[in-house]
Amino acid sequence: MTVGFIGTGSMGGTLVESFIQSGRLLPSDILISNRTRAKAEHLADKNPGLGIATSNRELVSQTSCFFLCVKPKEFRAVLDEIKEEVHEDQIVVSITSPVMIRDLEEWLPCKIAKIIPSITQAVQAGNSLFIPGSRLTANDREQLWDLFSAISRPLVIEEHHTRIASDLASCSPAFIANLLEKLADAAVEETQIPIESARSLVTQMAHGLGRLLTEGGFTLESLQQRVAVPGGITREGLDLLDEDVGPVFNRLIRLTHAKYEDDVVKVQQSLDH
Template structure:
């Protein structure tokens, strides 16, 4: 199996690192291109045998699967470079949520899928969200899911739920890390505990909490009930959190969805042209 990567920024390079580290792919199976070619060359140095090429068309040519890991505003340019070279049997996998499957099928002759990775895939954990276009056959689906299973738990979702599931899976690590950082900051400010020690303790706690919620088969509610003795310290602090955080995460969801809707419009206008007077 030969894999192409177009775009080796933060997420593209993360996927490559994870695939190579787990043995899912040998570097010799991977060809990459990037807008800044030096970044592709740097990746080839990190993974001897990986092939860095100067053009997107070359990265896609002859590959079984092509991961398209570029920003929404770059899609039109890349699609124009690929549309005449891609073949119907090839599978192009977009990792950009506001670029819709049907839009890519309109523009390209190949099979189309979309996956939303997570930074947790770097340590071969967490979910990868998967969606498939109308041309994808069962064998294509299995091949992609089997590949992603090396670095994650592949979950098939409906495209209409992309944003909220991405909030939980892909944005979630940043949100939880933000809350943890604020907890650590408060610990240092209020008690003078060493920051490195507080960070190590809090990080170990989060790791164990994740295991309780997955391997321990606890729900978040059950975990709180097990820790918070009525009238105790944890219960009193939880009451404060309930009061102070009321509606905060609703606002988070509304914010991510509003930005997603903006991005959908931008991508549509880039691919099809901006509508004028409703036409």
């Protein structure tokens, strides 16, 4: 099976390289296209054997399954370009959350899925969010599940939970990295510990924390209970975080949802026939 990727930017390129590094796909199994051809050529140079299509239409004509890894504002132009080449036996996977499956099924006669990846797939970890369309067969779902199981732990979600699931799986690596950066920077400011030491400490801590939660038998709650003895320093710190940081995440979720809803409206307006 030849798998195509329309768009080899940040996430499209990450998926291509992750599938290759996992051994699930060979470079020769993959055909790519990109609006800026130099980006596609750079990816192909790093992965000898990777095919580059001369156009999106050519890619569609030569693949049985292809990914749409383009920005929301680019979807109309791409769909206009490829819709005459798409046939009903193909599987098309969108990784763009504001683009609704119902709209893609209206535009294209093929089988549709929406699968939202995360930067964590670069190291074959984390969840990918699996939203099957109405035309996918059981075999199609199994095929896509097997593909993403090589680089992630797929999780089936309802489409109306796309935004909050993406916040937790796809956006939170950046959110948590920002919090760790601020923790390290505050340590430097308050104590003059070398910044390299502070950032190494929080980075290695995060690595160990992930293992404790995934391999060590801890839950989020039990880990806090284990570290924070009553009357201790950690307990006082957690009380401060509960008071000051907790409300920030409610505001954060409201912000991401407002932006998402705006993006959905803009995409639907652009796809209006």
